[in-house]
Amino acid sequence: MTTTIAFLGEFGDAIQFIFQGQTTQEGTEVGGSQFLDLTWEHLKLTFAAMGVACAIAIPAGLWLGHIRRGSFLAISVSNVGRAVPSLALIALFVAYLGTGFTNVTLALVLLAIPPILTNTYVAVTQVEGDTVDAARGMGMTGAEIVRKVELPLALPLIFGGVRISAVNVIATATIAPLAGINTLGDPIINVSGYGDTGRLAAAMCVAALAIFTELALGAVQRAVTPAGLKLEPDTASRRMRLRFGREATT
Amino acid sequence: MLDLIAQLQIQDRSGGEADCVADNGFCPSWIVDNFDRYTDPLVQHVYLTVISLVIGFGISFGLALLAHRRRWFIGPITQITGVLYTLPSLAVFFLLLPITGRGNTTAIIALVSYSLLIIFRNIMAGLDNVPAETKDAGRGMGLTDRQLLWRVELPLALPEILAGLRIAATTTVGLATLAFFAGAGGLGEQIFADIIFKSNVVTAGGLAVLLAAALDAVILLVQRAVTPWTRARAA
Numbered sequence: 091m092t093t094t095i096a097f098l099g100e101f102g103d104a105i106q107f108i109f110q111g112q113t114t115q116e117g118t119e120v121g122g123s124q125f126l127d128l129t130w131e132h133l134k135l136t137f138a139a140m141g142v143a144c145a146i147a148i149p150a151g152l153w154l155g156h157i158r159r160g161s162f163l164a165i166s167v168s169n170v171g172r173a174v175p176s177l178a179l180i181a182l183f184v185a186y187l188g189t190g191f192t193n194v195t196l197a198l199v200l201l202a203i204p205p206i207l208t209n210t211y212v213a214v215t216q217v218e219g220d221t222v223d224a225a226r227g228m229g230m231t232g233a234e235i236v237r238k239v240e241l242p243l244a245l246p247l248i249f250g251g252v253r254i255s256a257v258n259v260i261a262t263a264t265i266a267p268l269a270g271i272n273t274l275g276d277p278i279i280n281v282s283g284y285g286d287t288g289r290l291a292a293a294m295c296v297a298a299l300a301i302f303t304e305l306a307l308g309a310v311q312r313a314v315t316p317a318g319l320k321l322e323p324d325t326a327s328r329r330m331r332l333r334f335g336r337e338a339t340t
Numbered sequence: 341m342l343d344l345i346a347q348l349q350i351q352d353r354s355g356g357e358a359d360c361v362a363d364n365g366f367c368p369s370w371i372v373d374n375f376d377r378y379t380d381p382l383v384q385h386v387y388l389t390v391i392s393l394v395i396g397f398g399i400s401f402g403l404a405l406l407a408h409r410r411r412w413f414i415g416p417i418t419q420i421t422g423v424l425y426t427l428p429s430l431a432v433f434f435l436l437l438p439i440t441g442r443g444n445t446t447a448i449i450a451l452v453s454y455s456l457l458i459i460f461r462n463i464m465a466g467l468d469n470v471p472a473e474t475k476d477a478g479r480g481m482g483l484t485d486r487q488l489l490w491r492v493e494l495p496l497a498l499p500e501i502l503a504g505l506r507i508a509a510t511t512t513v514g515l516a517t518l519a520f521f522a523g524a525g526g527l528g529e530q531i532f533a534d535i536i537f538k539s540n541v542v543t544a545g546g547l548a549v550l551l552a553a554a555l556d557a558v559i560l561l562v563q564r565a566v567t568p569w570t571r572a573r574a575a
Contacts, residue, residue, distance in 0.1 A: 100438040173510045173552035175517035178545030181531045185364075185541045261428030265518075268535055278434060278521070286437075293434035297427050304426045 104290040120277070120284050125295060132273040132299065135191070135263045139198030140256055147203045148248060151210025155244070156236050164211035171204030176262040180269055189270035197269075201262055202255035209251025213244030242316050249311035256307060260300050274299070353537060367539045375543075377530070382547055384525040388516045389555065392448050393509055396455035403456070404463035408489070414464065421457035429454055429515045433522035442523030450522065451515055455508040462504020466497025499570055502563040506556050513552040527551075 098105065111122020154160040183197040217240050225239045264275035277284035277292035284292070353361050353370070360367035403421075407413040427435075432450040440446045470493045478492040494501075517528030530544040564571065 169510070172507070173514065173549050173556070175514040175528070175545065175548045177517040177528050177531055178541065178548055181535045181541040182545060185536050185538045257426055257428075261430065264428060264430050268532075275430070278430065289434055290438065293431040297431040297435065300426050300428050300431070301423065304422075 100287070100290060101294075103287045104294055107287050107291040108295060120288055125274070125291070128272060128274045128276055128292075129295065129299070131271065132260070132263050132266075132275075132296075135194060135198065135266060135271060135273060136256065136259050138191075138195045139202055139259050139263075140252070142195065142199045143202035143206060143255060143259075144252065146199070147206035147251075148210050151207045151248075152214055152236055152241060152244070155211045155214025156232065156240060158215060161211070161215070164208055168204040168208040171201070176201055176258075177265060180262070180265055184269045191271055194263075194266045194269045194271050198259050198262060202259050205254040205258070206248070206251040209254075210244060210248045213247035214240050216247075217243045243319065246311055246315040246319060249307065249314060253304060253307040253311065256303050257300050260296070260303055264296050353534070361539070364536070364538055366542060370539045371543050378527070378543060378547060381525055381527045381530050381544070382551070385513070385516055385519075385527045385548070385551060388444065388447055388451065388519055388524060388526055389509070389512050389551070391444075392451035392455065392512055392516070393505070395448065396452040396508060396512075397459055397505060399452065400456050400459035400463060403460055404467065405489075407460075407464060408467050408493075417460065418457070421453075421460055424453040425457035427453075430518050430521060433518070437522070444524045446522040447516070447519035447524035447526075451512050451519070454515060455512055458508045458511065459501075459504045462507070463497065463501050466500030466504075467493055469500065470496045495567075498567050499563060502559055502567075506559045509555040509559060510552040513548060513555060517548055 107120075107122075108125055109122065111120060111124060113120075151164065154164055179197050179201060180194065183193045187193045187196075221239060221243070222235060225235045230238065263273050264278060266273045267276045267279040274292050274296050277288040278296075281289050361370050400421075403413075403417050407417055429450045432453065433446055436446045436449055440449065474492060474496065475488060478488045483491065516526050517531065519526045520529035520532060527544045527548045531541055534540045
């Protein structure tokens with residue numbers, strides 16, 4: 091074990107830093123359990139931002155998709171969202187609203203909304219007209235159609251959007267220390283307290299967190315896919331991908 | 341964190357209307373006076389973006405041609421580029437530091453690795469979308485596989501290929517604002533230099549957004565120019 095770590099050089103030091111930590115010259119403990127605190131803060135920020143973003147974007151997308159209106163809004167919001175650099179967004183919030191948990195969360199919410207909104211909208215509009223007609227013929231009201239027909243059929247694609255947003259938010263929460271919130275980005279931004287090893291260790295943790303989130307949400311996405319849609323995953327996913335590029339991947 | 345704030349306070353904010361700057365307002369006069377400090381970072385930003393896009397496109401194109409010929413490559417390529425796409429670029433900068441050191445190389449590798457999935461997927465989608473009848477017609481005219489690819493499939497796939505390039509371009513401009521962490525400069529360095537000064541943040545951030553919009557427009561114009569038939573269909 092020790093020889094393997096030595097072989098890894100700086101990466102080995104960083105791994106050791108994550109699990110054992112070290113004491114700085116000022117006598118503060120960094121790495122080890124302190125990384126757990128940073129990770130927790132990172133996750134808290136991510137959950138808060140994703141929660142608010144989902145609460146706004148999913149109902150809005152369902153509604154716009156249901157009434158088949160606002161395609162321009164739903165699609166262009168994601169184009170604009172992509173063009174605004176996350177660093178600039180955080181900086182704008184810091185410059186205008188100041189630092190703090192709420193302000194960073196708000197900035198991350200703005201970042202997270204576009205993919206979810208666009209994917210939800212696209213997913214609902216892609217529910218076949220015949221299916222909706224059949225539901226209406228069975229006597230379902232508009233709200234029932236949304237809840238029992240359009241939402242279940244749209245779920246895989248909605249989760250595709252949530253997945254893109256979540257990974258994005260985790261990546262961007264790394265620069266939250268600029269706004270006074272000590273996430274896993276703290277060793278990266280305020281390198282003086284941690285040294286290069288701490289910074290590399292933090293980068294590894296952020297990368298692992300992003301990959302883990304991607305995999306976990308991918309599993310959730312497969313779990314929520316209605317059995318009927320799994321029959322022809324290839325054609326369905328290909329069709330969606332073709333029309334809307336990156337945003338609409340399942 | 342306090343060190344950081346203290347460090348930022350001593351930023352040079354000379355020029356423009358003193359009152360406005362002292363109040364940390366949004367000061368057009370300061371921006372006009374100090375615009376020259378944004379030109380070098382902007383040039384650096386354009387350089388990073390364009391180089392990364394060119395390399396990213398080249399690699400994706402090669403991978404797409406390979407996967408087009410041998411379909412079983414699609415799965416592994418999508419998975420590997422998917423992981424590269426998922427890794428936060430900020431983390432990748434620092435993961436690469438021990439190997440490639442600080443500077444443009446590290447930034448460009450990270451930006452390229454992020455763009456691969458986007459471009460690859462769109463090229464594959466474009467190629468898959470070519471109607472089978474068209475390919476049959478080409479074969480019937482006696483085209484070889486290679487001729488079919490370059491004269492029929494790729495031209496017809498162009499709109500989607502370039503759409504992928506547009507997405508990659510706007511994304512890369514955004515990510516390149518973080519490239520200064522890898523020691524490669526760019527507009528992000530200016531944002532970071534004085535992150536609580538409104539005029540500075542708005543100018544540097546605004547330039548990044550404008551750059552993204554400009555690149556997007558350029559690729560769109562190229563797309564219009566090289567695919568005249570799509571316009572005829574729309575008209």
